[in-house]
Amino acid sequence: MAYRLEISPTALKNTLANTVFAGCRSEEEFMALIVVANEYGLNPLLKEMYAFPGKGGGIVPMVSVDGWIRIMNSHPDFDGIEFDYHANDNGNIEAIEAIIYHKGRSHPIKVIEYLDECKRNTDPWKISPRRMLRHRALIQCARVAFGFSGIYADGDEGEVIDMTPQQAEPKSLPSHQSIAEQIDDEVPNFDKETGEIGGDQKPKRDAKTGMTEVDEETARRLDAEQTAEDIDGRTEDDDDAKEESPSDAKLRQIRESIDAAKNIKGLKAVDAEWVNARAAYDDDTAKKVDALIAIKRKELGE
Incomplete structure:
Protein backbone atom coordinates (compact mmCIF):
# COMPACT_ATOMS: atom_id res chain seq x y z
CA MET A 1 0.00 0.00 0.00
CA ALA A 2 2.89 2.36 0.80
CA TYR A 3 4.30 1.78 -2.69
CA ARG A 4 0.89 2.44 -4.28
CA LEU A 5 0.36 5.64 -2.27
CA GLU A 6 3.99 6.76 -2.70
CA ILE A 7 4.73 7.11 1.02
CA SER A 8 7.18 5.36 3.32
CA PRO A 9 5.80 2.25 5.09
CA THR A 10 6.67 3.60 8.54
CA ALA A 11 5.02 6.97 7.92
CA LEU A 12 1.93 5.31 6.46
CA LYS A 13 1.52 2.91 9.38
CA ASN A 14 1.94 5.67 11.97
CA THR A 15 -0.54 7.93 10.16
CA LEU A 16 -3.20 5.24 9.78
CA ALA A 17 -2.75 4.00 13.36
CA ASN A 18 -3.35 7.52 14.68
CA THR A 19 -6.20 8.55 12.35
CA VAL A 20 -8.68 6.40 10.40
CA PHE A 21 -7.45 3.10 11.90
CA ALA A 22 -7.07 4.44 15.44
CA GLY A 23 -9.77 2.05 16.67
CA CYS A 24 -7.56 -0.99 16.05
CA ARG A 25 -6.42 -2.63 19.28
CA SER A 26 -4.11 -5.27 17.85
CA GLU A 27 -1.72 -5.84 14.97
CA GLU A 28 -4.13 -8.44 13.56
CA GLU A 29 -7.02 -5.97 13.35
CA PHE A 30 -4.75 -3.38 11.75
CA MET A 31 -3.44 -5.82 9.14
CA ALA A 32 -6.97 -7.06 8.34
CA LEU A 33 -7.94 -3.51 7.34
CA ILE A 34 -4.76 -3.11 5.29
CA VAL A 35 -5.54 -6.33 3.38
CA VAL A 36 -9.08 -5.14 2.57
CA ALA A 37 -7.84 -1.71 1.49
CA ASN A 38 -5.30 -3.31 -0.85
CA GLU A 39 -7.84 -5.82 -2.20
CA TYR A 40 -10.20 -3.05 -3.33
CA GLY A 41 -7.60 -0.37 -4.09
CA LEU A 42 -8.95 2.02 -1.44
CA ASN A 43 -7.11 4.99 0.03
CA PRO A 44 -7.85 5.29 3.78
CA LEU A 45 -6.09 8.67 3.88
CA LEU A 46 -8.85 10.06 1.63
CA LYS A 47 -11.46 8.59 3.99
CA GLU A 48 -12.56 6.03 1.42
CA MET A 49 -12.34 3.47 4.22
CA TYR A 50 -12.11 3.56 8.00
CA ALA A 51 -12.25 1.31 11.06
CA PHE A 52 -15.65 0.74 12.66
CA PRO A 53 -16.19 -1.03 16.01
CA GLY A 54 -18.27 -4.19 15.60
CA LYS A 55 -20.88 -5.31 18.10
CA GLY A 56 -19.28 -7.04 21.06
CA GLY A 57 -15.81 -5.78 20.14
CA GLY A 58 -13.46 -6.06 17.20
CA ILE A 59 -13.10 -3.90 14.12
CA VAL A 60 -14.82 -4.17 10.74
CA PRO A 61 -13.81 -2.34 7.52
CA MET A 62 -16.34 0.42 6.81
CA VAL A 63 -16.25 1.93 3.31
CA SER A 64 -17.63 5.41 2.63
CA VAL A 65 -19.81 6.16 -0.39
CA ASP A 66 -16.73 7.65 -2.12
CA GLY A 67 -14.95 4.33 -1.62
CA TRP A 68 -17.87 2.38 -3.07
CA ILE A 69 -17.95 4.69 -6.09
CA ARG A 70 -14.22 4.12 -6.59
CA ILE A 71 -14.35 0.33 -6.53
CA MET A 72 -17.50 0.30 -8.67
CA ASN A 73 -15.97 2.56 -11.35
CA SER A 74 -12.73 0.56 -11.23
CA HIS A 75 -14.50 -2.73 -11.97
CA TYR A 152 -19.53 -2.64 5.02
CA ALA A 153 -21.03 0.67 3.98
CA ASP A 154 -22.19 3.82 5.70
CA GLY A 155 -25.64 2.92 6.99
CA ASP A 156 -24.79 -0.74 7.58
CA GLU A 157 -24.08 -0.12 11.27
CA GLY A 158 -27.21 -1.98 12.28
CA GLU A 159 -26.17 -4.98 10.20
CA VAL A 160 -22.64 -5.29 11.60
CA ILE A 161 -22.70 -8.53 13.59
CA ASP A 162 -20.45 -9.52 16.44
CA MET A 163 -17.23 -10.22 14.57
CA THR A 164 -15.17 -11.38 17.56
CA PRO A 165 -17.01 -13.99 19.68
CA GLN A 166 -13.96 -16.27 19.71
CA GLN A 167 -11.19 -13.69 19.65
CA ALA A 168 -8.72 -13.44 22.50
CA GLU A 169 -8.35 -10.30 24.57
CA PRO A 170 -6.97 -7.69 22.14
CA LYS A 171 -3.46 -6.42 22.59
CA SER A 172 -2.12 -2.94 21.92
CA LEU A 173 -0.19 -2.37 18.70
CA PRO A 174 3.52 -3.12 19.23
CA SER A 175 5.83 -0.15 18.96
CA HIS A 176 9.03 -1.90 17.92
CA GLN A 177 8.16 -5.40 16.75
CA SER A 178 7.70 -5.76 13.03
CA ILE A 179 5.25 -8.13 11.35
CA ALA A 180 8.12 -10.36 10.24
CA GLU A 181 9.37 -10.67 13.80
CA GLN A 182 5.93 -11.73 15.00
CA ILE A 183 5.89 -14.50 12.39
CA ASP A 184 9.21 -15.86 13.65
CA ASP A 185 9.33 -18.28 16.57
CA GLU A 186 11.39 -15.84 18.63
CA VAL A 187 11.24 -12.06 19.04
CA PRO A 188 14.53 -10.37 20.02
CA ASN A 189 14.67 -7.95 22.95
CA PHE A 190 14.58 -4.27 22.06
CA ASP A 191 16.07 -1.32 23.87
CA LYS A 192 13.00 0.86 24.49
CA GLU A 193 15.03 4.07 24.22
CA THR A 194 17.19 3.35 21.17
CA GLY A 195 15.12 0.67 19.42
CA GLU A 196 18.26 -1.46 19.00
CA ILE A 197 18.22 -5.22 19.33
CA GLY A 198 20.07 -6.79 22.23
CA GLY A 199 21.70 -4.56 24.81
CA ASP A 200 22.01 -5.31 28.50
CA GLN A 201 18.42 -6.42 28.97
CA LYS A 202 18.02 -9.54 31.06
CA PRO A 203 16.15 -12.44 29.46
CA LYS A 204 12.60 -12.91 30.72
CA ARG A 205 11.84 -15.81 33.05
CA ASP A 206 8.74 -17.93 32.52
CA ALA A 207 6.58 -17.87 35.69
CA LYS A 208 5.43 -21.49 35.26
CA THR A 209 8.63 -23.27 34.24
CA GLY A 210 11.18 -20.96 35.88
CA MET A 211 13.22 -21.08 32.65
CA THR A 212 14.52 -18.04 30.83
CA GLU A 213 14.13 -17.53 27.09
CA VAL A 214 17.82 -18.36 26.65
CA ASP A 215 17.36 -21.56 28.64
CA GLU A 216 14.49 -22.62 26.38
CA GLU A 217 16.51 -21.96 23.23
CA THR A 218 19.44 -23.92 24.61
CA ALA A 219 17.13 -26.77 25.58
CA ARG A 220 15.61 -26.92 22.10
CA ARG A 221 19.06 -26.93 20.46
CA LEU A 222 20.37 -29.67 22.75
CA ASP A 223 17.23 -31.72 22.18
CA ALA A 224 17.66 -31.37 18.41
CA GLU A 225 21.34 -32.37 18.60
CA GLN A 226 20.50 -35.48 20.60
CA THR A 227 18.26 -36.76 17.82
CA ALA A 228 21.26 -37.11 15.46
CA GLU A 229 24.32 -39.31 16.00
CA ASP A 230 26.48 -37.13 13.76
CA ILE A 231 26.18 -34.36 11.14
CA ASP A 232 25.73 -36.77 8.23
CA GLY A 233 23.10 -38.75 10.10
CA ARG A 234 20.84 -35.96 11.36
CA THR A 235 17.16 -36.84 11.42
CA GLU A 236 14.17 -35.22 9.77
CA ASP A 237 13.09 -33.73 13.12
CA ASP A 238 16.47 -32.04 13.47
CA ASP A 239 16.20 -30.55 9.98
CA ASP A 240 12.75 -29.19 10.77
CA ALA A 241 14.05 -27.63 13.98
CA LYS A 242 16.70 -25.74 12.01
CA GLU A 243 14.42 -24.69 9.13
CA GLU A 244 14.55 -20.96 8.48
CA SER A 245 11.45 -18.82 8.90
CA PRO A 246 9.45 -17.60 5.86
CA SER A 247 10.60 -14.02 6.41
CA ASP A 248 14.27 -15.05 6.62
CA ALA A 249 13.89 -17.18 3.47
CA LYS A 250 12.38 -14.24 1.59
CA LEU A 251 15.16 -11.92 2.76
CA ARG A 252 17.84 -14.42 1.73
CA GLN A 253 16.22 -14.84 -1.70
CA ILE A 254 16.16 -11.07 -2.27
CA ARG A 255 19.80 -10.67 -1.26
CA GLU A 256 20.83 -13.51 -3.57
CA SER A 257 18.83 -11.95 -6.42
CA ILE A 258 20.58 -8.60 -5.87
CA ASP A 259 23.97 -10.27 -6.02
CA ALA A 260 23.01 -12.27 -9.13
CA ALA A 261 21.61 -9.30 -11.10
CA LYS A 262 23.58 -8.94 -14.36
CA ASN A 263 22.09 -5.67 -15.62
CA ILE A 264 20.01 -2.66 -14.54
CA LYS A 265 16.80 -4.23 -15.84
CA GLY A 266 17.28 -7.29 -13.67
CA LEU A 267 18.17 -5.15 -10.66
CA LYS A 268 15.03 -3.05 -11.12
CA ALA A 269 12.93 -6.21 -11.07
CA VAL A 270 14.55 -7.22 -7.77
CA ASP A 271 14.07 -3.68 -6.44
CA ALA A 272 10.35 -3.82 -7.26
CA GLU A 273 10.04 -7.13 -5.43
CA TRP A 274 11.84 -5.65 -2.44
CA VAL A 275 9.50 -2.62 -2.36
CA ASN A 276 6.53 -4.97 -1.96
CA ALA A 277 8.24 -6.95 0.82
CA ARG A 278 10.04 -4.10 2.61
CA ALA A 279 7.24 -3.25 5.06
CA ALA A 280 7.55 -6.65 6.72
CA TYR A 281 11.07 -5.96 8.02
CA ASP A 282 12.48 -3.67 10.67
CA ASP A 283 14.14 -0.40 9.67
CA ASP A 284 17.68 -1.65 10.28
CA THR A 285 17.23 -4.65 7.97
CA ALA A 286 15.50 -2.51 5.36
CA LYS A 287 18.37 0.02 5.34
CA LYS A 288 20.91 -2.76 4.81
CA VAL A 289 19.04 -4.16 1.81
CA ASP A 290 18.59 -0.64 0.38
CA ALA A 291 22.36 -0.17 0.70
CA LEU A 292 23.02 -3.46 -1.15
CA ILE A 293 20.78 -2.32 -4.00
CA ALA A 294 22.53 1.06 -4.17
CA ILE A 295 25.97 -0.58 -4.27
CA LYS A 296 24.86 -3.01 -6.98
CA ARG A 297 23.40 -0.14 -8.99
CA LYS A 298 26.79 1.60 -8.97
CA GLU A 299 28.55 -1.64 -9.96
CA LEU A 300 26.26 -1.92 -12.99
CA GLY A 301 27.08 1.62 -14.04
CA GLU A 302 23.85 3.48 -13.27
Whole structure:
Protein backbone atom coordinates (compact mmCIF):
# COMPACT_ATOMS: atom_id res chain seq x y z
CA MET A 1 0.00 0.00 0.00
CA ALA A 2 2.89 2.36 0.80
CA TYR A 3 4.30 1.78 -2.69
CA ARG A 4 0.89 2.44 -4.28
CA LEU A 5 0.36 5.64 -2.27
CA GLU A 6 3.99 6.76 -2.70
CA ILE A 7 4.73 7.11 1.02
CA SER A 8 7.18 5.36 3.32
CA PRO A 9 5.80 2.25 5.09
CA THR A 10 6.67 3.60 8.54
CA ALA A 11 5.02 6.97 7.92
CA LEU A 12 1.93 5.31 6.46
CA LYS A 13 1.52 2.91 9.38
CA ASN A 14 1.94 5.67 11.97
CA THR A 15 -0.54 7.93 10.16
CA LEU A 16 -3.20 5.24 9.78
CA ALA A 17 -2.75 4.00 13.36
CA ASN A 18 -3.35 7.52 14.68
CA THR A 19 -6.20 8.55 12.35
CA VAL A 20 -8.68 6.40 10.40
CA PHE A 21 -7.45 3.10 11.90
CA ALA A 22 -7.07 4.44 15.44
CA GLY A 23 -9.77 2.05 16.67
CA CYS A 24 -7.56 -0.99 16.05
CA ARG A 25 -6.42 -2.63 19.28
CA SER A 26 -4.11 -5.27 17.85
CA GLU A 27 -1.72 -5.84 14.97
CA GLU A 28 -4.13 -8.44 13.56
CA GLU A 29 -7.02 -5.97 13.35
CA PHE A 30 -4.75 -3.38 11.75
CA MET A 31 -3.44 -5.82 9.14
CA ALA A 32 -6.97 -7.06 8.34
CA LEU A 33 -7.94 -3.51 7.34
CA ILE A 34 -4.76 -3.11 5.29
CA VAL A 35 -5.54 -6.33 3.38
CA VAL A 36 -9.08 -5.14 2.57
CA ALA A 37 -7.84 -1.71 1.49
CA ASN A 38 -5.30 -3.31 -0.85
CA GLU A 39 -7.84 -5.82 -2.20
CA TYR A 40 -10.20 -3.05 -3.33
CA GLY A 41 -7.60 -0.37 -4.09
CA LEU A 42 -8.95 2.02 -1.44
CA ASN A 43 -7.11 4.99 0.03
CA PRO A 44 -7.85 5.29 3.78
CA LEU A 45 -6.09 8.67 3.88
CA LEU A 46 -8.85 10.06 1.63
CA LYS A 47 -11.46 8.59 3.99
CA GLU A 48 -12.56 6.03 1.42
CA MET A 49 -12.34 3.47 4.22
CA TYR A 50 -12.11 3.56 8.00
CA ALA A 51 -12.25 1.31 11.06
CA PHE A 52 -15.65 0.74 12.66
CA PRO A 53 -16.19 -1.03 16.01
CA GLY A 54 -18.27 -4.19 15.60
CA LYS A 55 -20.88 -5.31 18.10
CA GLY A 56 -19.28 -7.04 21.06
CA GLY A 57 -15.81 -5.78 20.14
CA GLY A 58 -13.46 -6.06 17.20
CA ILE A 59 -13.10 -3.90 14.12
CA VAL A 60 -14.82 -4.17 10.74
CA PRO A 61 -13.81 -2.34 7.52
CA MET A 62 -16.34 0.42 6.81
CA VAL A 63 -16.25 1.93 3.31
CA SER A 64 -17.63 5.41 2.63
CA VAL A 65 -19.81 6.16 -0.39
CA ASP A 66 -16.73 7.65 -2.12
CA GLY A 67 -14.95 4.33 -1.62
CA TRP A 68 -17.87 2.38 -3.07
CA ILE A 69 -17.95 4.69 -6.09
CA ARG A 70 -14.22 4.12 -6.59
CA ILE A 71 -14.35 0.33 -6.53
CA MET A 72 -17.50 0.30 -8.67
CA ASN A 73 -15.97 2.56 -11.35
CA SER A 74 -12.73 0.56 -11.23
CA HIS A 75 -14.50 -2.73 -11.97
CA PRO A 76 -13.81 -3.78 -15.59
CA ASP A 77 -17.42 -4.93 -16.12
CA PHE A 78 -19.08 -1.73 -14.90
CA ASP A 79 -21.07 -0.18 -17.77
CA GLY A 80 -23.04 2.60 -16.10
CA ILE A 81 -25.68 3.23 -13.44
CA GLU A 82 -29.14 4.81 -13.41
CA PHE A 83 -31.60 5.74 -10.66
CA ASP A 84 -35.38 5.45 -10.70
CA TYR A 85 -37.21 7.57 -8.12
CA HIS A 86 -40.50 6.26 -6.71
CA ALA A 87 -42.89 8.81 -5.17
CA ASN A 88 -46.09 8.32 -3.16
CA ASP A 89 -49.46 9.94 -3.89
CA ASN A 90 -48.31 13.16 -2.23
CA GLY A 91 -45.28 13.43 -4.51
CA ASN A 92 -42.76 12.58 -1.78
CA ILE A 93 -39.94 10.17 -2.62
CA GLU A 94 -40.46 6.91 -0.75
CA ALA A 95 -38.00 4.65 -2.60
CA ILE A 96 -35.07 4.79 -5.03
CA GLU A 97 -34.09 2.00 -7.40
CA ALA A 98 -30.48 1.70 -8.60
CA ILE A 99 -29.90 0.08 -11.99
CA ILE A 100 -26.37 -1.08 -12.84
CA TYR A 101 -25.37 -2.27 -16.31
CA HIS A 102 -22.91 -5.15 -16.29
CA LYS A 103 -20.92 -5.85 -19.47
CA GLY A 104 -21.07 -9.59 -18.93
CA ARG A 105 -24.85 -9.88 -18.47
CA SER A 106 -27.79 -9.46 -20.78
CA HIS A 107 -30.03 -7.89 -18.13
CA PRO A 108 -29.19 -5.00 -15.76
CA ILE A 109 -29.06 -5.48 -12.01
CA LYS A 110 -31.77 -3.61 -10.10
CA VAL A 111 -31.98 -2.98 -6.36
CA ILE A 112 -34.62 -0.82 -4.67
CA GLU A 113 -34.23 0.77 -1.24
CA TYR A 114 -37.12 2.22 0.76
CA LEU A 115 -36.86 5.44 2.77
CA ASP A 116 -38.81 4.18 5.77
CA GLU A 117 -36.41 1.22 6.10
CA CYS A 118 -33.19 3.17 5.66
CA LYS A 119 -33.76 6.57 7.23
CA ARG A 120 -31.90 7.22 10.46
CA ASN A 121 -32.11 9.92 13.08
CA THR A 122 -28.91 11.67 11.98
CA ASP A 123 -28.25 15.12 10.52
CA PRO A 124 -27.38 13.88 6.98
CA TRP A 125 -30.65 11.92 6.78
CA LYS A 126 -32.62 14.87 8.16
CA ILE A 127 -31.06 17.40 5.79
CA SER A 128 -30.68 15.33 2.57
CA PRO A 129 -32.84 12.20 2.82
CA ARG A 130 -33.10 11.63 -0.95
CA ARG A 131 -29.35 11.93 -1.51
CA MET A 132 -28.67 9.56 1.37
CA LEU A 133 -31.23 7.09 0.03
CA ARG A 134 -29.62 7.30 -3.42
CA HIS A 135 -26.23 6.50 -1.88
CA ARG A 136 -27.78 3.55 -0.09
CA ALA A 137 -29.31 2.21 -3.32
CA LEU A 138 -26.00 2.65 -5.19
CA ILE A 139 -24.04 0.73 -2.57
CA GLN A 140 -26.46 -2.17 -2.27
CA CYS A 141 -26.80 -2.52 -6.03
CA ALA A 142 -22.99 -2.48 -6.50
CA ARG A 143 -22.70 -5.18 -3.85
CA VAL A 144 -25.18 -7.41 -5.70
CA ALA A 145 -23.84 -6.65 -9.19
CA PHE A 146 -20.16 -7.33 -8.50
CA GLY A 147 -20.18 -9.54 -5.42
CA PHE A 148 -18.19 -7.16 -3.24
CA SER A 149 -17.73 -8.86 0.13
CA GLY A 150 -15.87 -8.40 3.39
CA ILE A 151 -16.70 -4.69 3.59
CA TYR A 152 -19.53 -2.64 5.02
CA ALA A 153 -21.03 0.67 3.98
CA ASP A 154 -22.19 3.82 5.70
CA GLY A 155 -25.64 2.92 6.99
CA ASP A 156 -24.79 -0.74 7.58
CA GLU A 157 -24.08 -0.12 11.27
CA GLY A 158 -27.21 -1.98 12.28
CA GLU A 159 -26.17 -4.98 10.20
CA VAL A 160 -22.64 -5.29 11.60
CA ILE A 161 -22.70 -8.53 13.59
CA ASP A 162 -20.45 -9.52 16.44
CA MET A 163 -17.23 -10.22 14.57
CA THR A 164 -15.17 -11.38 17.56
CA PRO A 165 -17.01 -13.99 19.68
CA GLN A 166 -13.96 -16.27 19.71
CA GLN A 167 -11.19 -13.69 19.65
CA ALA A 168 -8.72 -13.44 22.50
CA GLU A 169 -8.35 -10.30 24.57
CA PRO A 170 -6.97 -7.69 22.14
CA LYS A 171 -3.46 -6.42 22.59
CA SER A 172 -2.12 -2.94 21.92
CA LEU A 173 -0.19 -2.37 18.70
CA PRO A 174 3.52 -3.12 19.23
CA SER A 175 5.83 -0.15 18.96
CA HIS A 176 9.03 -1.90 17.92
CA GLN A 177 8.16 -5.40 16.75
CA SER A 178 7.70 -5.76 13.03
CA ILE A 179 5.25 -8.13 11.35
CA ALA A 180 8.12 -10.36 10.24
CA GLU A 181 9.37 -10.67 13.80
CA GLN A 182 5.93 -11.73 15.00
CA ILE A 183 5.89 -14.50 12.39
CA ASP A 184 9.21 -15.86 13.65
CA ASP A 185 9.33 -18.28 16.57
CA GLU A 186 11.39 -15.84 18.63
CA VAL A 187 11.24 -12.06 19.04
CA PRO A 188 14.53 -10.37 20.02
CA ASN A 189 14.67 -7.95 22.95
CA PHE A 190 14.58 -4.27 22.06
CA ASP A 191 16.07 -1.32 23.87
CA LYS A 192 13.00 0.86 24.49
CA GLU A 193 15.03 4.07 24.22
CA THR A 194 17.19 3.35 21.17
CA GLY A 195 15.12 0.67 19.42
CA GLU A 196 18.26 -1.46 19.00
CA ILE A 197 18.22 -5.22 19.33
CA GLY A 198 20.07 -6.79 22.23
CA GLY A 199 21.70 -4.56 24.81
CA ASP A 200 22.01 -5.31 28.50
CA GLN A 201 18.42 -6.42 28.97
CA LYS A 202 18.02 -9.54 31.06
CA PRO A 203 16.15 -12.44 29.46
CA LYS A 204 12.60 -12.91 30.72
CA ARG A 205 11.84 -15.81 33.05
CA ASP A 206 8.74 -17.93 32.52
CA ALA A 207 6.58 -17.87 35.69
CA LYS A 208 5.43 -21.49 35.26
CA THR A 209 8.63 -23.27 34.24
CA GLY A 210 11.18 -20.96 35.88
CA MET A 211 13.22 -21.08 32.65
CA THR A 212 14.52 -18.04 30.83
CA GLU A 213 14.13 -17.53 27.09
CA VAL A 214 17.82 -18.36 26.65
CA ASP A 215 17.36 -21.56 28.64
CA GLU A 216 14.49 -22.62 26.38
CA GLU A 217 16.51 -21.96 23.23
CA THR A 218 19.44 -23.92 24.61
CA ALA A 219 17.13 -26.77 25.58
CA ARG A 220 15.61 -26.92 22.10
CA ARG A 221 19.06 -26.93 20.46
CA LEU A 222 20.37 -29.67 22.75
CA ASP A 223 17.23 -31.72 22.18
CA ALA A 224 17.66 -31.37 18.41
CA GLU A 225 21.34 -32.37 18.60
CA GLN A 226 20.50 -35.48 20.60
CA THR A 227 18.26 -36.76 17.82
CA ALA A 228 21.26 -37.11 15.46
CA GLU A 229 24.32 -39.31 16.00
CA ASP A 230 26.48 -37.13 13.76
CA ILE A 231 26.18 -34.36 11.14
CA ASP A 232 25.73 -36.77 8.23
CA GLY A 233 23.10 -38.75 10.10
CA ARG A 234 20.84 -35.96 11.36
CA THR A 235 17.16 -36.84 11.42
CA GLU A 236 14.17 -35.22 9.77
CA ASP A 237 13.09 -33.73 13.12
CA ASP A 238 16.47 -32.04 13.47
CA ASP A 239 16.20 -30.55 9.98
CA ASP A 240 12.75 -29.19 10.77
CA ALA A 241 14.05 -27.63 13.98
CA LYS A 242 16.70 -25.74 12.01
CA GLU A 243 14.42 -24.69 9.13
CA GLU A 244 14.55 -20.96 8.48
CA SER A 245 11.45 -18.82 8.90
CA PRO A 246 9.45 -17.60 5.86
CA SER A 247 10.60 -14.02 6.41
CA ASP A 248 14.27 -15.05 6.62
CA ALA A 249 13.89 -17.18 3.47
CA LYS A 250 12.38 -14.24 1.59
CA LEU A 251 15.16 -11.92 2.76
CA ARG A 252 17.84 -14.42 1.73
CA GLN A 253 16.22 -14.84 -1.70
CA ILE A 254 16.16 -11.07 -2.27
CA ARG A 255 19.80 -10.67 -1.26
CA GLU A 256 20.83 -13.51 -3.57
CA SER A 257 18.83 -11.95 -6.42
CA ILE A 258 20.58 -8.60 -5.87
CA ASP A 259 23.97 -10.27 -6.02
CA ALA A 260 23.01 -12.27 -9.13
CA ALA A 261 21.61 -9.30 -11.10
CA LYS A 262 23.58 -8.94 -14.36
CA ASN A 263 22.09 -5.67 -15.62
CA ILE A 264 20.01 -2.66 -14.54
CA LYS A 265 16.80 -4.23 -15.84
CA GLY A 266 17.28 -7.29 -13.67
CA LEU A 267 18.17 -5.15 -10.66
CA LYS A 268 15.03 -3.05 -11.12
CA ALA A 269 12.93 -6.21 -11.07
CA VAL A 270 14.55 -7.22 -7.77
CA ASP A 271 14.07 -3.68 -6.44
CA ALA A 272 10.35 -3.82 -7.26
CA GLU A 273 10.04 -7.13 -5.43
CA TRP A 274 11.84 -5.65 -2.44
CA VAL A 275 9.50 -2.62 -2.36
CA ASN A 276 6.53 -4.97 -1.96
CA ALA A 277 8.24 -6.95 0.82
CA ARG A 278 10.04 -4.10 2.61
CA ALA A 279 7.24 -3.25 5.06
CA ALA A 280 7.55 -6.65 6.72
CA TYR A 281 11.07 -5.96 8.02
CA ASP A 282 12.48 -3.67 10.67
CA ASP A 283 14.14 -0.40 9.67
CA ASP A 284 17.68 -1.65 10.28
CA THR A 285 17.23 -4.65 7.97
CA ALA A 286 15.50 -2.51 5.36
CA LYS A 287 18.37 0.02 5.34
CA LYS A 288 20.91 -2.76 4.81
CA VAL A 289 19.04 -4.16 1.81
CA ASP A 290 18.59 -0.64 0.38
CA ALA A 291 22.36 -0.17 0.70
CA LEU A 292 23.02 -3.46 -1.15
CA ILE A 293 20.78 -2.32 -4.00
CA ALA A 294 22.53 1.06 -4.17
CA ILE A 295 25.97 -0.58 -4.27
CA LYS A 296 24.86 -3.01 -6.98
CA ARG A 297 23.40 -0.14 -8.99
CA LYS A 298 26.79 1.60 -8.97
CA GLU A 299 28.55 -1.64 -9.96
CA LEU A 300 26.26 -1.92 -12.99
CA GLY A 301 27.08 1.62 -14.04
CA GLU A 302 23.85 3.48 -13.27
